[in-house]
Amino acid sequence: MKALLHDLLHTRMDPPARIWFEKALEAANAPVNENVLLGYYAGASRRMGKRALSLGEEEQARARAMDPELPLDHWGVDEAARALVLLSLDHLAPDDFAHRVLQCYDLGDSREQESWLRGLALLPHCERFLSTAVDACRTNIIPLFEAIACENPYPSRQFPELNFNQMVLKCLFNAIAVNRIIGLEKRLNRELSRMADDYVSEREAAGRTVPTDIWMVLAPCIESEGLSRVHRYLHHENSDHRLWAARGLGFTANGESRRVLAGQREIERDGRVKEAIETSLARLS
Amino acid sequence: MKMFDPHIHMTSRTTADYQAMAEAGIVAIVEPAFWLGQPRTNAGSFEDYFNGLLGWERFRASQFGIRHFCTIALNPKEANNPKVSEAVLDILPRYLQKEGVVAVGEVGYDDQTDAEERIFARQMEMAMEFDLPILIHTPHRDKKRGTIRSIDLVRELNIPEERVLIDHNNEETLPLVLDSGCWAGHSIYPNTKMAEERMARLVKQFGSERIIVNSAADWGVSDPLKVPKTVSKMREMGISEADITTIVWDNPVAFFSQSGNMDLADIETRPNINQTQLYDGNSVLRGQAPIVENR
Numbered sequence: 128m129k130a131l132l133h134d135l136l137h138t139r140m141d142p143p144a145r146i147w148f149e150k151a152l153e154a155a156n157a158p159v160n161e162n163v164l165l166g167y168y169a170g171a172s173r174r175m176g177k178r179a180l181s182l183g184e185e186e187q188a189r190a191r192a193m194d195p196e197l198p199l200d201h202w203g204v205d206e207a208a209r210a211l212v213l214l215s216l217d218h219l220a221p222d223d224f225a226h227r228v229l230q231c232y233d234l235g236d237s238r239e240q241e242s243w244l245r246g247l248a249l250l251p252h253c254e255r256f257l258s259t260a261v262d263a264c265r266t267n268i269i270p271l272f273e274a275i276a277c278e279n280p281y282p283s284r285q286f287p288e289l290n291f292n293q294m295v296l297k298c299l300f301n302a303i304a305v306n307r308i309i310g311l312e313k314r315l316n317r318e319l320s321r322m323a324d325d326y327v328s329e330r331e332a333a334g335r336t337v338p339t340d341i342w343m344v345l346a347p348c349i350e351s352e353g354l355s356r357v358h359r360y361l362h363h364e365n366s367d368h369r370l371w372a373a374r375g376l377g378f379t380a381n382g383e384s385r386r387v388l389a390g391q392r393e394i395e396r397d398g399r400v401k402e403a404i405e406t407s408l409a410r411l412s
Numbered sequence: 413m414k415m416f417d418p419h420i421h422m423t424s425r426t427t428a429d430y431q432a433m434a435e436a437g438i439v440a441i442v443e444p445a446f447w448l449g450q451p452r453t454n455a456g457s458f459e460d461y462f463n464g465l466l467g468w469e470r471f472r473a474s475q476f477g478i479r480h481f482c483t484i485a486l487n488p489k490e491a492n493n494p495k496v497s498e499a500v501l502d503i504l505p506r507y508l509q510k511e512g513v514v515a516v517g518e519v520g521y522d523d524q525t526d527a528e529e530r531i532f533a534r535q536m537e538m539a540m541e542f543d544l545p546i547l548i549h550t551p552h553r554d555k556k557r558g559t560i561r562s563i564d565l566v567r568e569l570n571i572p573e574e575r576v577l578i579d580h581n582n583e584e585t586l587p588l589v590l591d592s593g594c595w596a597g598h599s600i601y602p603n604t605k606m607a608e609e610r611m612a613r614l615v616k617q618f619g620s621e622r623i624i625v626n627s628a629a630d631w632g633v634s635d636p637l638k639v640p641k642t643v644s645k646m647r648e649m650g651i652s653e654a655d656i657t658t659i660v661w662d663n664p665v666a667f668f669s670q671s672g673n674m675d676l677a678d679i680e681t682r683p684n685i686n687q688t689q690l691y692d693g694n695s696v697l698r699g700q701a702p703i704v705e706n707r
Contacts, residue, residue: 264523328556332582
């Protein structure tokens with residue numbers, strides 16, 4: 128991964144940035160001076176810029192081969208640089224490594240913390256940093272929350288169920304599309320469906336709208352009463368509700384859902400919804 | 413009409429807010445200790461914050477004719493941070509005994525983790541030890557479950573329910589809270605939580621007993637005039653003056669005076685404003701002529 132990041136960065140730096148970055152990597156070598164390292168970690172945005180990495184086709188293929196769940200395309204150049212700085216600390220003893228890495232988060236500003244969270248899954252023994260990642264979900268700074276919750280494989284790989292579910296709910300509360308959560312499908316669970324169902328009840332009682340993609344997490348493991356609610360929204364006038372209800376129902380194990388989906392297929396006019404219904408029916412058969 | 417806003421975070425509001433609140437009839441407020449948006453990294457940060465609530469903020473309110481009370485606690489969100497949680501619990505006893513502290517709060521659940529529950533319970537035990545009522549925050553996410561769990565924990569610890577105010581209720585949680593003996597707070601917010609008209613409908617359905625409304629205004633999109641605005645809406649929807657007074661005055665006074673830290677005779681009148689006063693050499697004025705009342 129270090130080689131990949133190095134190559135990606137190499138073609139995206141002008142000469143002054145290259146000179147600066149070589150020094151930053153040197154600062155990660157022993158002996159590590161705390162304030163010098165933190166200074167380089169902070170300086171990456173100013174020195175390297177924040178534009179997206181925007182991978183070419185060959186680069187995409189190489190990145191996918193390393194980790195198919197890691198969307199490097201979404202990273203900024205500065206964020207890739209910071210990840211490489213952290214990875215370059217791997218010569219340290221495990222406790223010292225964890226200490227230095229955590230300092231970069233604890234003392235970082237929002238962008239530094241975002242970079243840290245995006246690169247987290249790449250770090251050796253990244254499970255050690257679970258409590259920091261969970262705590263990051265408590266932020267009210269939406270870009271910071273998105274850095275851990277969205278386009279990031281870490282939560283689905285490491286979060287316990289309670290923390291994962293809270294993160295998904297927080298996405299729904301903040302109108303962040305749940306399909307941005309990497310690995311959501313493999314972490315669907317009954318408690319999450321129950322929480323989403325309670326949330327819909329709360330919104331309906333308050334006379335407020337319901338997030339259209341909530342059905343993706345509500346439908347899969349819900350008890351029968353909640354399921355009939357999904358069936359109702361499958362016929363909703365808003366096609367986004369129909370779309371996500373159709374997709375969510377594809378993850379249920381319920382004969383009734385098949386019948387309801389087949390019924391909607393007969394009258395559905397929206398191409399996207401039709402396609403989702405077909406996909407879900409195929410999954411259920 | 414004199415009004416009480418029993419939940420508002422004035423440290424993140426301006427003097428223009430204080431002026432508008434005073435003009436609208438608000439004469440007393442409670443400022444619960446909460447989280448500041450930016451997570452704190454050490455317990456010393458909390459000491460300065462608590463001192464600010466008890467010192468500078470109370471002074472600032474007084475300069476606009478508003479009586480300021482506060483509640484002290486480690487909030488549920490930061491209960492999850494072991495770097496501060498134990499150390500903050502250690503310093504709480506010294507703050508809970510100070511003048512102007514009318515409850516332990518905001519305590520409760522946020523993500524509903526084990527750490528939150530442990531610290532929630534310990535702070536409720538402290539409230540019993542120091543003879544203070546308890547202000548419970550209910551979570552945004554999974555609110556109904558969080559409310560049920562809060563009531564269960566109150567009962568498990570044998571806390572008299574009339575000494576507990578459960579806040580941020582909605583249509584789904586209010587009946588649960590009223591079924592217990594706890595008081596029910598409602599935060600009237602521009603977009604989330606509860607709106608004026610929904611609040612008025614709930615009052616029509618459930619009456620005024622043990623019902624409290626507040627603005628919960630803070631550093632987010634919120635409105636420090638939500639209590640007076642809710643009063644107008646309730647009036648418009650035909651709720652009696654007696655019920656309105658119960659909700660925006662009698663109830664919060666009855667609840668928080670259980671602390672023994674709220675003088676019932678004092679609070680009936682608005683304090684005189686004297687803007688020539690200084691706090692630690694600091695004035696709220698920036699060159700304006702000071703208002704000095706002598707009523």
